[in-house]
């Protein structure tokens with residue numbers, strides 16, 4: 001494995017088979033984590049960027065088999081934030097030092113092109129120095145273009161899996177793998193900083209599909225990659241499946257950092273959910289971003305993508321205080337910065 005890891009560090013591209021071998025072989029990971037951390041520190045130092053996550057709607061027209069807010073889940077509690085509530089979250093976030101806001105939600109038809117544009121314009125008007133990220137699912141080229149022109153800087157759209165058959169096993173037939181990938185290409189072309197990503201150990205995932213994920217990332221060259229363990233949600237068809245492991249998630253984080261030294265890589269809430277020190281360990285394995293929740297406290301529990309999600313009971317100020325300590329204890333520091341991609 002040493003040889004393959006060194007080739008990654010030398011910026012060589014690995015074949016599908018080589019990726020598969022690296023992913024499926026069990027070997028002690030300490031050295032891999034140290035190397036990934038070294039690469040991250042060379043580019044981003046000890047800095048950790050924060051993104052204020054505002055979960056604008058738990059309505060969704062899609063029916064992804066893994067997701068707690070899928071339209072087929074009749075037990076899901078639905079809410080959507082008003083423009084005023086979203087702006088209120090931004091104001092609180094800005095005062096707490098956030099320089100990036102992320103608007104995320106289910107694919108809620110209420111949030112039309114026009115409504116979202118109006119919100120983007122107002123946020124950029126009030127906080128021209130801050131970056132704005134959208135994570136609102138699949139839309140047409142024109143819509144993405146209009147949101148970009150209105151001032152959105154970045155877009156997160158996890159590809160979920162780069163393997164078509166695997167994709168189809170996780171989504172109903174109304175959803176299309178091609179469209180997901182096309183959306184990512186469109187976002188790139190329009191000029192967004194783009195994030196793709198996947199769940200680790202989602203049902204049906206194999207070393208081969210993960211190898212395909214790694215190759216897709218190499219091809220797409222996203223500025224951000226969001227990965228976290230799959231965690232079952234009790235009211236979804238995948239409720240009986242096992243959650244992804246800490247080890248595998250950390251290993252994938254480290255491999256992504258080594259293969260893409262400059263990438264913005266969050267230690268996700270899902271990682272913090274499967275292990276009390278998950279996010280800290282993620283930072284030590286190469287991650288350099290955390291995404292605390294800025295949603296109003298009374299809706300947090302309703303944005304339930306998976307079971308036992310952490311940080312659903314605190315105010316934003318408490319969350320950031322707790323996270324600052326955690327990040328410092330891990331040997332890093334949260335900075336007040338937009339945290340753009342460094343070329």
Ligand code: SAH
Pocket residue numbers: 066067068104105106107135136137138156157158160198199228229230231232233270305306
């Ligand atoms: N509707 C938006 C936002 C989706 S929620 C979109 O389509 O992009 C953000 C991410 O949460 C998803 O992309 C998915 O990878 C992750 N997610 C959903 N359900 C999950 C689960 N059960 N376990 C872990 N992650 C999950």
